[in-house]
Amino acid sequence: MKTSDYLKKYGVKLKKHLGQVFLSDDRIAKRIVKEVGLTPEDVVVEIGAGAGTLTEELAKTGARVIAYEIDESLAPVLRERLSKYPNVELRFEDFLKAKDIPEGAICVSNIPYSITGPIMEKIIEWKFKRAIVMVQKEVGERILAKPGKKTYGYLSVVVQTFYEVKKLFDVSRSCFVPNPEVDSTVVDLRRKSVDLDFEKFRKFVSMIFAKKRKTLKNNLRPFLSVFEGVDLSRRAEQLTVEEIVEFYEKWRRALECSKE
Numbered sequence: 001m002k003t004s005d006y007l008k009k010y011g012v013k014l015k016k017h018l019g020q021v022f023l024s025d026d027r028i029a030k031r032i033v034k035e036v037g038l039t040p041e042d043v044v045v046e047i048g049a050g051a052g053t054l055t056e057e058l059a060k061t062g063a064r065v066i067a068y069e070i071d072e073s074l075a076p077v078l079r080e081r082l083s084k085y086p087n088v089e090l091r092f093e094d095f096l097k098a099k100d101i102p103e104g105a106i107c108v109s110n111i112p113y114s115i116t117g118p119i120m121e122k123i124i125e126w127k128f129k130r131a132i133v134m135v136q137k138e139v140g141e142r143i144l145a146k147p148g149k150k151t152y153g154y155l156s157v158v159v160q161t162f163y164e165v166k167k168l169f170d171v172s173r174s175c176f177v178p179n180p181e182v183d184s185t186v187v188d189l190r191r192k193s194v195d196l197d198f199e200k201f202r203k204f205v206s207m208i209f210a211k212k213r214k215t216l217k218n219n220l221r222p223f224l225s226v227f228e229g230v231d232l233s234r235r236a237e238q239l240t241v242e243e244i245v246e247f248y249e250k251w252r253r254a255l256e257c258s259k260e
Contacts, residue, residue: 003051004177006077012051014178018071019114022050023134025175029057032186035168036108036132038063040087043102045128047095047109047119050074052081054110059085066102068095096122107131113139113180117155123189124162125198131163131189134171140185152237154209158202160241163189196245197252204248208236216247226254 003024014020023029032054038044040062049055049067051074058065065088069078072092082088096118107128111119113136120143123131135143143159144167145152159165171184208219217224217232227250236244
């Protein structure tokens with residue numbers, strides 16, 4: 001049965017405030033799952049199971065699948081579609097409030113457009129060893145952006161600090177129901193061995209990109225004494241991820257010393 005048929009069968013009405021668009025092309029779901037290369041030993045977390053197109057393909061691999069879906073009206077669709085897969089656990093709750101993600105899990109998800117930023121932060125926070133995410137094309141460009149590009153900013157830096165990023169392929173808007181106004185991109189994230197306090201780092205990166213066209217001297221004005229002798233004439237968008245981490249470490253150490 002097609003995804004659209006499941007939705008019609010159970011009279012599912014799309015919720016605009018959730019920005020719901022469901023992947024309906026199982027060829028795309030199969031391609032994503034093939035890229036991941038799952039085994040029955042893997043644990044996979046899917047954020048936003050929707051109508052279950054991707055969930056079903058994940059389930060076929062034999063991996064343990066934990067699928068989050070905030071919209072309980074989709075429960076009949078998901079339960080019928082996935083009833084023959086005992087390796088799937090459906091959690092009808094908000095992933096952003098999740099409290100027990102298994103260590104070493106892999107995230108595979110068509111991320112809801114309306115909350116991409118917060119979800120990407122949670123992926124970093126939960127330390128997924130790998131994440132294959134389908135996002136709005138413009139968001140994909142921001143995740144992958146390099147210094148000096150217009151799309152380079154907060155999201156680029158926080159993701160690239162903790163993950164090696166790689167574009168896999170684009171997905172046409174025609175592969176979803178209803179058709180969104182934009183195309184999507186599938187991105188592969190592989191966790192780096194980085195020992196940083198994400199919350200503090202996130203705060204620092206947010207601060208230096210607060211006024212994107214301003215120099216570091218302007219954005220770091222309350223902390224100028226920390227960076228004495230350091231060139232602050234550049235803008236954050238001109239700095240590499242590695243340089244931003246160096247600036248962060250100076251700022252962090254100064255804050256810790258001031259508390260002693």
